[in-house]
Amino acid sequence: MTRFLFVVPPLVGHVNPLVGVAAELRARGHATAWAGLPELVGPLAGPGARVLRCAVAAGDAAPPRPPELRGPAALKFLWADFLVPLAEAMAPGVARAVARFEPDVLVVDQQALAGALVAERLGLPWVTTASTSAEFTGALDGMPLVAAWIEGLLAELRGRLAGPDRTADPRFSPYLTLAFTTPELAGPLAAPAGPVRFVGPSVTARPAAGAFPWEWLDPDRATVLVSLGTVNTDAGTQFLTACREALRERAGRLQAVIADPGGVLGPPAGDADVLVLPSVPQLDLLPRTAAVVCHAGHNTVCEALWHGVPLVVAPIRDDQPVVAGQVVAAGAGVRVRFGRTGADRLGRAVDAVLDDPAHRAAARRIGGSFRAAGGAAAAATCLEQLRTPAVRRAR
Incomplete structure (x- = not known):
């Protein structure tokens, strides 16, 4: 038996991929624990998860980010105002979690920098988990000053x-x-500081998102899902409004489900053509979906492609432009500009991914590569293979 400590930031999209990995390790007889926020990790990881609290910056929440920030300015905000303060705040809790749980290996999300640095200080082996591929595909090659900073x-x-x-x-x-x-989506690999193993998305069941009116879905029309994730509500009013208008104009051939966690479109509502809800059971809905309109968040993109669903991607900031570029380069979707796209342009983009079979074929090809890569089971096997004298607990 090996003891694995998962170190995660207070971000749902960074916890979700690891939930299946931790469950797989437990099923194989290993011990697991989490270092993070219990109130966030606990509901995602399940009632049996052991979560050791790590304080985070800004009152246990990500700092609000001005919605107008884009490009290098948004990236600098992410690092200076979130990732570095988060590492400083988490480090004491990570050290306490190591002392209490005595792990053999730390499994550290790429944005939970404290986990890697505490492991290095204590002489413990640690594995990076990358919920997005932006960091090792040369995303900063065109911004040398930002990279140096x-x-x-x-x-x-x-x-x-x-x-x-x-x-x-x-x-x-x-x-x-x-x-x-997988490389089918991520494309060529740059030269990171250590070995990389592509395991594909870790797609696993999640807690129910609330009741969904499945009877509302019309089997004679294509369903389009619109989602900007849970952290972009401050920037989404104009875009979601344009989506609702564009999709309603195409009611003869499709119906739309719009996830609106911030309530920017008003109270939850639905008619025969457009259903607006604060949350949707995305994994359950995707097999019944013909296209996804999203912000190019890595989890949403991978979950859509896992089910062979093509995308319209409208990246906002951070790694999203990189992921959007991967989708387009792989032929699995169309990119639009988030802040400068009206209903007409959005409608044409949706028409393109629905009408051109090449987009769906590419999505299915990438989805096949995801399944072949192994997901959570393959990640668990990689972690098990670290059980050698060179990476045993250094105490």
């Missing part, structure tokens, strides 16, 4: 949390990085 932030953070003599890049484990994608 991030390297400087990491060097200072490493000195404070791991020690001045440490050199590891906390974004990439020297032992292994598990990438929840």
Whole structure:
């Protein structure tokens, strides 16, 4: 039996891929625990999960980000105002979790930098889990000044949390990085600081999102799902409004389900053509969906492609432009501009992914590569294979 400590940031999309991995390890007889926010991780990981609290910055929540931030400005905000303060805040809790649980291996989300730096300081092996492929596909190659600035932030953070003599890049484990994608979507691999294993998405059942009126779905019309995730409600009013207008104009051939967690479209409502809800059972809905309109969040993109569903992607910030570029390069969808796309352009994009069979064929091809990669089971096997004398507990 090996003891695995999962270290995660307070972000649902970064916890979800690891839930299935932890469950697979437990089923194989290993011990698992989590270092993170119990109130966020607990409901996702299930009633049997052991969650050891780590404080996070800004009152246990991600700091609000001005919705107008895009490009390098948004990336700098992510690092300076969220990731670095989060690492500082989590580090004491991660150290306490290590002392209490005594793990053999830390499994660290790429944005939970404290996990990697505490593991390095304590001489423990750690594996990076990448819920998005943006960091190892050369996303910063065209922004050398931003890349150098991030390297400087990491060097200072490493000195404070791991020690001045440490050199590891906390974004990439020297032992292994598990990438929840495949080359069929991610494209060519840049040269990260350690080995990378593509395991495909870890798609597993999630807690119910509330009642859904399944009888509302019309089997004679295509269903289009619209979702901007749970952290983009501050920026989505104009876009979701345009989506509702564009899709309602096509009511003769399709119906739309719009996830609106922020209530920017008003109270939850539905007619025969457009259903607006604060949350939807996305994994259950995708097999009945003909197209997805989304912000190119990695989890939503991968879950859609897992089911062979093509996409209209409207990236907002962070890794989303990179993921959107991957979707288009792979032929599995159409990209539109988030802040400058009206109902006409959105409607044409939806028509394109519904009418051109090449988009669905590409989505199915990528979905096949995801299934072949193994997902949570393959990730668990990779973690089991770290049980060698070179990576046993250093105490």
